[in-house]
Amino acid sequence: MSFLEEISKYDPKMVLERIEGKTAADVERAVHAERLRIDDFMALLSPAAQDFLEPMAARAHRVTTQRFGRNILLYAPLYLSNECVNGCRYCGFSAKNQVPRRTLGFDEIEREARVLHEQGFRHILLVTGESPKAVDNEFLAAAADRIRPMFSSVSIEVYPMDETGYRQMVAAGVDGLTIYQETYDRALYAEMHPFGKKRDFDFRLATPERGGAAGLRRIGIGSLLGLGNFRSEGFFTGLHALYLSRHYWRTQLSVSFPRIRPADGGFQPLNPVSDRHFVQLICALRLLLPDVGLVLSTRESAKLRDNLIPLGITQMSAGSCTAPGGYADKDHSTRQFAIDDDRTPEEVSRLIRAKGYEAVWKDWDSAFLKA
Known part of the structure; x- marks a missing residue:
């Protein structure tokens, strides 16, 4: 059974009603x-759980240190292009926005990658919009192959591919995939994606399964916080992660928590997620998924990121730029969204060490498979 078939058993409104009906006794039993x-x-996702954040956080901390130790993996995104044919209402790259468009050439990509390599990064995430004329599978494969010698792990956060496309990425040295469903509410998804290939809810939902079948070693999922109600979105994210962990157990799974940030187009969150609710969501998912990596990006403020480290986070971006050419050229005019934590990678690394954790720049190398 595919996840599409599994999720069809749940109605988002009924799920939210069940969550909101949970009592303090239910929460205490769950903790x-x-x-x-x-x-x-x-x-743990219910309103009643707000009174149990401290015991939830304490247990989340214990579970994380038992499974992951005190290690935080650092990574950086490298934006190859901001050209896009989709009309996503919340995204700065939306085709409707009148913003400068840029796609890097291979020499520019290598220059960006070298900056990140010199900063210490060995895990990199290649990001693009969706524009077949600007960036296709062959372009991505060539870009990954070009920079692969500098990094122990290359992941992609791009348009959904079929299984053959992901096998092509694996052959080019890509070992990871990040793909956000944005919202698991089918009706809201249609409203947020008025045109473009991304409008296909079913094809996007099945993307992690195609990546797993193609042999990608890392898969990351998540919903865009601020679209649907965070309680039901958190529930479906957890359900999705459980499904993937059962069916693709050889693949390392991670969950991200992207909250909507200011971007061109001026979209405002439909359901803003407070910091307390953000903490509740992270703790709930950690307790549900003790062996899954939890990822926190520079969308969040430095202070909040620092305080969330002990609550289950295992991966963090640092020194990020969300515009093509932003590292070498310092051009941020084409960025996807504004980041909040603008500290340098070294500053983030020092903070992690100061909290008694180890900043990990490299935890994997494809050479391990050849040993």
Whole structure:
């Protein structure tokens, strides 16, 4: 059974009603459960759980240190292009926005990659909009092949591909895929994506499965916080992660928590997520998914990121730029969204060490497979 078939069993409105109906007794039972059931997870996402944030955070911390130690993996995004044919209402790259468009050439890509390599990064995420004329599979494969010698892990956050496309990426040295569903509410998804290939909800939802079948070693998922209600979106994100962990157990799974940030187009969150709710979501997903990596980007403020490190975070971006050419040329005019934590990678690394954790720049190398 595909995840599309599994998710069809749940109505988002009924899920939210069940979550909001959970009691303090349900939450207390869930906090102490050895392994969470779906009902327990719902309880941890409920309004009643707001009074249990401290015990949730304490257990999330214990679970994370048991499974991951005190290590925080650092990575950086490298934007190849901001050209896009989609009309996503919330994105600065939307085809409707009158912004400067740029696609890097291979020499420019290598120059950007070299800046990140010199800063210490060995895990890199290649990001693009969706524009087949500007960036296709062959372009991405060539870009990955060009920079691969500088990095132990190359991941992509680009348009969805079919399984053959992902096998092409694996052959070019790509080992990871990040793909956000944005929202698991089909009706809201249609409203947020009025035109473009991204409008196909089903094809996007099945993307992680195609990546797993193609042999990608890392897969990251998440919903864009600020679109749907965070409680139901968190529930479906957790459900999705459980499905992938059962069916693609050889693949390392991670969950990200992107909150909407200011971007060209001026979109405002439909359902803003407060910091307390953000913490609740992270703790709930950590307790549901003890072996899954949790990722925090520079969308969040330095202060909040610092405080969230002990609560289950295992991966963080640092020194990020969301515009093509932003590292070498310092040109931020074409950025996807504004970041909030603008500290340098070294400053983030020092802070991580000061909190008693280890900043990890490299935790994997394809050479391991050849040993």
